[in-house]
Amino acid sequence: MLLFRSEETVNRWCEAHQIPRRPLIDLNQLWQLAVHWYANRLTVESRRPGPDEMVSIFDSIGLTGPFWDPKSDQWKL
Amino acid sequence: MASEDLDTKVKLAVYRITADTGKVPTSSDVAGKIEIDEDDVRAAFGRLHAKRLLVPEPNDPSRIRMAPPFSGIPSAFPVEAQGKRYYANCVWDAFGVAAALHADAVIPASDGFSGEPLTLEVRNGQPVSQPYVAHFAVPAAHWWDDIVFT
Numbered sequence: 001m002l003l004f005r006s007e008e009t010v011n012r013w014c015e016a017h018q019i020p021r022r023p024l025i026d027l028n029q030l031w032q033l034a035v036h037w038y039a040n041r042l043t044v045e046s047r048r049p050g051p052d053e054m055v056s057i058f059d060s061i062g063l064t065g066p067f068w069d070p071k072s073d074q075w076k077l
Numbered sequence: 078m079a080s081e082d083l084d085t086k087v088k089l090a091v092y093r094i095t096a097d098t099g100k101v102p103t104s105s106d107v108a109g110k111i112e113i114d115e116d117d118v119r120a121a122f123g124r125l126h127a128k129r130l131l132v133p134e135p136n137d138p139s140r141i142r143m144a145p146p147f148s149g150i151p152s153a154f155p156v157e158a159q160g161k162r163y164y165a166n167c168v169w170d171a172f173g174v175a176a177a178l179h180a181d182a183v184i185p186a187s188d189g190f191s192g193e194p195l196t197l198e199v200r201n202g203q204p205v206s207q208p209y210v211a212h213f214a215v216p217a218a219h220w221w222d223d224i225v226f227t
Contacts, residue, residue: 001213002189003168003197010212013190024210027197031204034172038146041177042092044085048129054217070217 023067032061080124086111087121088130091144096178099161101149104139115139146173158182168197168211175199 004010007024014021025033036057040046049057051070058068066072090110094102104122108115119138125131132143141149146165148154154165156174158181165171168186175182184197189212198205 001167001169001211001215003186003195004190004210004212005188005193005195006208007210009188009190010210013212016190019214022213022216024212027204027207027209027211030169030211031172031176031199033169034146034176037169038173038177039179041146041173042089042096044089046088046092046130058217067213067216070220072216072218 023063025063029061029063033057080121083113083117084121084124084128086113087118088125091131091141092147092177095144095147095163096159099163101141101144101147103141146170146177154184154186156182156184171197172199172204 002013004013010024011021013019037049054070055068058064087107090107091102094100094106094110102110104115104118107118122131122133122138122141126133130145131141132145134140134142134149143149143166146169148164148166148170150164152164152166154167154171156163156165156171158175158178163174165174165184168184171182171184171186175184179202180199181201182199184199186195186197187193188195195207195209197207197209
């Protein structure tokens with residue numbers, strides 16, 4: 001995933017690379033993802049969230065739908 | 078030592094060395110740190126890869142390409158924290174370095190289209206407000222199909 005100044009530069013990047021426009025997230029949502037994934041990474045307890053846990057984390061910060069579902073088979077790349 | 082205990086020991090050593098030095102260690106570095114055979118460390122790297130906790134270099138199992146959120150090679154996502162320069166794998170991981178270290182951080186990033194410099198900052202456990210956005214090109218179900226691209 002990449003960082004952009006604005007939605008406008010996202011759209012220009014998608015057009016230049018012929019990649020479909022996908023969901024955008026703001027910096028507060030990005031920080032929440034970082035904390036959920038990595039805050040305990042230097043500890044014995046650290047582990048990657050499982051699929052259902054991922055859905056729950058995404059849902060808690062407003063990221064819903066099949067794009068954010070690691071078990072979705074809807075997306076053909 | 079049971080492989081699970083060994084894997085935990087290796088994982089902790091990888092992250093401890095990275096946090097302390099800013100550099101993701103090799104199997105030799107880890108073997109020296111925890112005093113076990115380097116072959117056992119390389120085997121643990123492989124099992125940690127299967128658990129999606131590490132990504133070894135494709136052609137060199139002694140080196141780590143990604144110990145998320147840290148990158149084993151210089152990347153477009155440097156993170157300045159604790160007086161060191163770390164490298165992250167993507168913008169999510171750049172914030173992840175600050176979250177993992179529980180430290181303030183400055184992240185000299187850039188716009189994915191124009192290359193314009195965009196600085197991110199984490200202060201007192203929160204991101205400094207900016208109107209920037211992150212774009213996820215790959216759906217969650219496919220993140221690990223090609224994790225280096227994702």
